[in-house]
Amino acid sequence: MAIQQAKVFVEDLQRGMFVSRLDRPWTRTPFALQGFYIRDLEEIRQLQKYCRYVYVDVVKSVGDVGVKLRKIVRTAGEQNAGPQTPAAKGGHRRIPVAINCKPVQIRHNTYAVPEPARREAPRARQLHDRIIRGMHEVMVQLKTDRPLPTTQVNQTVGLMVDSVLRSPDAFSWLARVREKDEHTYSHSVRASVWAVVFGRHIGLRRQELVQLGVATLLKDVGKLYLPDDVLKADKRHPRAELEYRKFVDYSVKLLSSDPNIDHQILNIVQAHKEQYDGSGYPRGLRGGQIPILARMCGIVTFYDEATNPRGAEFPLPPSKAVAQLYELRDCAFQEQLVLEFIQSIGLYPTGTQVELSTGELAVVVEQSHERRLKPKVMLVTDRSKKLLDKPRLFDMAADDDRKQALVNKGKKSLAEVGLITITQDLDPSQYPHIDVAKVRDQYLYEQRLPAFITRFLPGR
Template sequence: MIEIVKINTSDLELGMYVSGLDRPWLETPFLLQGFRIETAEDLGTLRRFCQFVFIDTEKSSQQEHALRRKVRTQRPRIPRQTMFPTRQLKTYTDSADWAEEFPRAETAVAELSSGIEEIFQQAAGGAALDVVRVKRSVEPMIDSISRNPDACIWLARLKQQDHYTYQHSLGASVWAVALGRQLGLPRSDLRSLAIGGLLFDVGKLRVDPELLGAERQLTPEELQQVRNHVIHGVEMIGATGLMNTDVIAMVTHHHERHNGSGYPQGLRGDEIPIFARIAAIVDCYDAITSHRPYARAISPCTAIKMLYNAKDLDFQAELVEEFIQAVGIYPAGTLVELSSGEVAVVVAEYRTRRLRPRVMVLLDADKQPLTSMRTVDLLHETEDASGRPLDIIQALEADAYGIDMTSIRL
């Protein structure tokens, strides 16, 4: 008989099967909801993040039987190399720290932002897309993310909220390259992801702006006009003579969904080109974490949970999990509240310790601005001034307590 028991983490042993935690799974480093404790490292991690957990006694006592049953009933995880059979994947390591990379990232993102705005304005006026300039504009950003993604991720979070189409394209491009780096894709593919991220929504330049910013429910005819941005985008890309099939796939299929519920063709699963599957994730993530005319931005932490819940429904599970690894639960630029009551912004994400990034404290425990901001490295500083545990307790909305993120200067 299946029996679930609550047990203090101090009493855990190897071989026990953890079926539940005393906190949401996404607030821990564990990607899988349910796992067997196999190593001392597993024990240490559980004890660090949880006071108690829930143990499935049947799976704990009948390990081999439970493991065989689990393998039969769960869809096997698709390896990276299987998703990209013709690519030579690599492992990226940070070759620059935050302080070294930030000024280079600022220059790269500023160049990309001004470039894409000018290119889009020209295209909106009837000119052909300047693909040559697009290709040139993305190179410094790709260089920066290859060295260390945190600085560009910070800047993508702080992008201006006006001119949503331009800034959304910039954000999607950054997230796409960050995910490509996580996946180990070569430079040529990072370039395709960067260009595709910039251009997959370019067809919106031919859609009535009033429809794009409408704060009411659209009629079926109006909704179809908005969806036609995909057709417009394909036409605009075709007019440039660009032959990159991965970029074209991102433009054509970034609104397809894993379960077949998307458009324009209702493709499902592996029918959707892999780069379009990536585009769908970054498009959704950047959109819901940005202020739009008809919706407020949500926190990155909440957005990650939404993506996680959409695994194998809207998005391929493996790519969602890789995206979470790429940007973290609290990406650089995220406002957070600490257990001390202070409010801080995440400066650098430790991709191996996702819940303990480096943060800059902006408000004191009474939520009043500090006269001088200070940096706290949660990886090493584990207690506050009173000796109590110092942790992130929640992510905040982008404008919490009236903070203007775009005014923050490091």
């Protein structure tokens, strides 16, 4: 198959090139997710600011530069038959494959602008507790061979879907923060929340959101029939891995015993461990053979397992999990859906610990859905990393707007106002003294001053 993309360093970019991929997630840049033509020098300067190199679609590139690119790529392909890939050199990185698969229809902005998380938080917490109790009841009934309470599960997930449609951040909090009494099946609950947030972002219909949420919640019920040494093993030998993979068939068998189960839910559960390049299980499906909702379920499953490794005391920083997911685009997972999922949760999901350009540490408490890199945060330390007596709320987007207004009026320059940015997310294990759950409760359930004001209280 002919090469479709060429790696181009940003200093070599020209007008007419079609930029199809970056050397980093799109959410770290101001550019559109679907790719774009370079039209002027300003776009080249922007790319040089954010990237070292990009991937250019040699077929879509236009003008003289497109002709030259296609000639260069064709010549390189003839001279370098059978190039060594990282895997061939002994590395472990999987190589993306070209698969004929229709793009997923995305309908951004299908739903209303989210309500403030604090308004939805009490209702979301009650629903979250109800889901936890419901999962406990499911596991108990499985052990006693009684019928599964799937009707109640569907009703509860339907209520969760409605809550996420109103305010994704309220439920995202409950998926992000580990509680001290965490249950063994909490992965399924968290993944179900991520799945519905993801589905909301791309504009799935409510019925599809419920199907996706229920399937993600129940996808692991078959693990109840796996031996503990197989289920909890850090590394499995081939025979144990084959035994582990049976949980998918067990789950489908258990769920299909309920005559009221939605057939689409069974399809999602059966295919959620399939992979885009055909390397998954149980049937080795690839590309468009995998139902879209199952592809989405696979992505959120991977993300939650990456951020919450089994046996780890602290969750993994989201940026590391996102990086792992991004490396698997068009290998394990469809690239379009990977990019949409990253956009749906934001580079710094609600509950993430971050460091600001001021040196202060903070916790992300709510997304700015139009400006994902400028969320609301609770400042928890001062510039010297000393814990504050009481966290302070800071709306990064509002702060930017205020400072930009001063610049627009000519009162100050951009350098003088000093726009504040997030420099990195933090490894929670390095800052165990930051109580994220306490910050959450203070933000969601306590009354306080408006976010914009608290940054400028006397003493700051």
